[in-house]
Structures are given as C-alpha cells and as structure tokens.
Amino acid sequence: MLKGIVTVLQIGVLSSALLILLGLCLQPFRPGGFSAERLVTFPQTLNQVWAEISSYFGPQAVITLGLLLLVTTPVLRVGVSLLGFARERNRKFVVITSLVLLILLLSLLLVSQGQRAGYVSDIHHLHFSFLVLALIFAGSICAGLLGALVGLGGGVLIVPLLTLVFGLPIHFAIGASIISVIATSSGAAVAYVRDQVTNVKLGMFLELATTTGAVSGAFLAGLLAPATLSIVFGVILLLSSLPILFKLGEEIPKDVQNDRLASWLDLAGSYPDRRSGRTISYHVTRTPIGLAMMYVAGVISGLLGIGSGEFKVLALDTLMHLPMKVSSTTSNFMIGVTAAASAGIYFSRGDIPPLLAGPVALGILLGALLGARLLMHMSNKALRLVFLPVIALAALEMVLHGLGLGL
DSSP states (O other), X not given: OHHHHHHHHHHXXXXXXXXXXXXXXXXXXXXXXXXXXXXXXXOOSHHHHHHHHHHHOOHHHHHHHHHHHHHHHHHHHHHHHHHHHHHTTOHHHHHHHHHHHHHHHHHHHHHTTOOOOOOOSOOTTOOOOHXXXXXXXXXXXXXXXXXXXXXXXXXXXXXXXXXXITOOOHHHHHHHHHHHHHHHHHHHHHHHHHTTOSOHHHHXXXXXXXXXXXXXXXXXXXXXXXXXXXXXXXXXXXXXXXXXXXXXXXXXXXXXXXXXXXXXXXOOEEEEETTTTEEEEEXXXXXXHHHHHHHHHHHHHHHHOSOOHHHHHHIXXXXXXXXXXXXXXXXXXXXXXXXXXXXXXXXXXXXXXXXHHHHHHHHHHHHHHHHHHHHTTSOHHHHHHHHHHHHHHHHHHHHHHHHXXXX
16 A cells, blocks of 8 residues: 555656646746746636647646646545555545545535635736746745655745745735645655655544544634634644653653554554664554544644644644654645645635746755655654744744734
8 A cells, every 4th residue: 555655646746746847947938938927827727727738738727737736646645545445454444534535525625616816916016037936946945845854834934935035925825835735745755655654544544633624624714813813823833832842852752552542543653763773663642632633733724724734743742642753754644635625725716826836836845855865864853853943933923924914
C-alpha cells in the first residue's frame, strides 16, 4: 500500500509541476506577459479552461489544469489507500478510509456551489512582473522547506509575503495559501511515506475528524464572526504551545502505552531514524482526545481558510505523545486532504489566479522536497526549536488578522 501511495503522489506532483512550468514558460510569448492585467484575468471554470486549451493552448488555462491536478492528488491518495487496505483485508480501515473519501467528496461537492467573487476591477495598485514572480518563487521555496519540517502548510509565510511585501489582495494570498498547503503535503509526503516515518493508519483515522471539521467550519463560516474566532484561536494556539517548552530536551517519549482504541486499531508504529542509526518504536495514547482536537483543527481550517497544521502537530506531540518527527510528518500527511476539501470554493470564487498560484506551487514543492530530506537528519529536539517560533508567528498572525491589523 505504501508503494501505491508514493506512486500516486509522485505522479500527481510531477505532472502538475510540469503543466504549471509549461504554462509559465508560454506566458511571456502571449500579449500582456506577466502584467497585473493578466494576473487578474484568467479562466475560472472548467469550461473556460477547456475552451482556452482546445482553441489556442492558453498558458493560464494550462497552469490552472496543473493546479487542479495538484488539488486532486490528496483525494487520489485516499482512494489508493482504500484499495491498499482492501487488499490487506483490513476491514476496520476499509470502513474508516471509505468514510474519509465520502466526506471529502461531499465537501468538494458542497463548496463547489460557492459564488464567484469576480475579477479584481482596480489593478492600478498592483505591481506584478517577471521579477516579482521570481521573488515569490524564491520566498515559496523557503515557506515549503519550513512547512515540510514542522508539519505546516507554508501559509504562515506565504500570506504575509504576498500581502505585506508585494501588496497583493488578501483573497489572492489566502487562495495561494490553500495551494501551498496541498503542495507542501503532497511534495513532502512522497519522502515521508517512502521512508516510513509517517503513521499512515493514524493519519487516516484522524482524517475522519479533520474532514468532518472542515465541512462543519464551512457551514459555520457564515454564522460566526471570523475576526473574533481568529483572535481566540490565536491565543489558544499560543497557550497550547507552552507544554513544548517542557519537552525541548525530550528526544523520544518515555513510559507511553497504547490506549484501548489505539490497540484496537493497531496504531503503534516505528520508524528508521537516520540520525541515531536505529529503529524507533512508539505507542499512541489519548486517541479519543486527539480525535477531538483534530475535529477542532478541521473546523478552524474551514472557518479561517488555513491549514491548521499547528494544532495538529500540537495534538500529536503534546497530547498523544508521539515523537516529534512522527507528529510533523503525520500532520503533513493530513493537511493536504483538509485543504483539498476547501480548495473548490476558492477556485469557484476566482481567488486562485494561475500566475500567482503557479510559482507559489512550484516553489513550495521544491522547498518541501528539500525540507523532507533535511528532516531525516535532524533530531526531535531541533525540530521543536524550529517549531516554537513558527507557532508564535502563526498565533501573532491570527490575532493581528482578527484585530484588522497587518493581515
């Protein structure tokens, strides 16, 4: 099964990257090139994409096709996992994975009913060129590397980079952030699953809660005040990270035993640690509480349009007492599915311009691959030292966004 997951991730990532790169290479030879006008004028429906590709091989339509392929990659990964569990005759996880796939497909169907926001009418304040595109690509590499290391989606850096540095509209930045989450998850998961660091069973089980939470958040988004929620969750995130301070010196959790649910689902695992040169075995505890936290993380993702990987890593590391490497890689494994559940509405609203999301996706994919290689040679302590300032930045970003300051 692991080989099948790796294969579908590799094919999805490579195919989408080639299509995005092809479209970006063709764009300079079309009228407008990399101008602000071209940035905000692009195909927003499947019919428009197909029409532009079939009539004159439109570069932005090609890029959009690559982005759509990237978004569907996590969905295909769940489907391949279902087939793998069926071949293994693992009835428990056949049921669990079927439910995840059903919830994911339902959420994609529901969010696709969103109304399009339309094109940006005022483009005079926008500054977009090949140089800006190159700088965004470079910044995305850094975001992808960091996201792959600590199990986040890269949006913590992408959103402020696009809005504060380049002055792009916030809805474009959030749309690109969703793409960055999926790209980080798909790109890094290739190495993490292949090297058997990700706990696939645990990730699939917890995706039951994250996908359900994402659907719930989408429904609640119109009823609750996002600004207030952003402040509350930012404060909670900051407070929740405090226990990590007391675990900075911990390399491997000690005296952890499987709870009943973890034993019943056979969630315990092991991974080859290249840094120490030995195989690390671990157990899973407080599984019901972890499942509840994943639902909350999914709700946050649906409400605020973020990957919520921070909450996932905190739950896995501090509540369920997994090694930090397993927490980071398993969170990374899940965030792509959570983001894919809400990506449809961003496409339908016209919030994902190809000329912006394209270089972000390519940069994130490259950074995620580099980060995945680097993680295998780092200690769990070093990962926590990287994770803490990122958590502080994410919490600050959420609070400022809620207060209407900065983001």
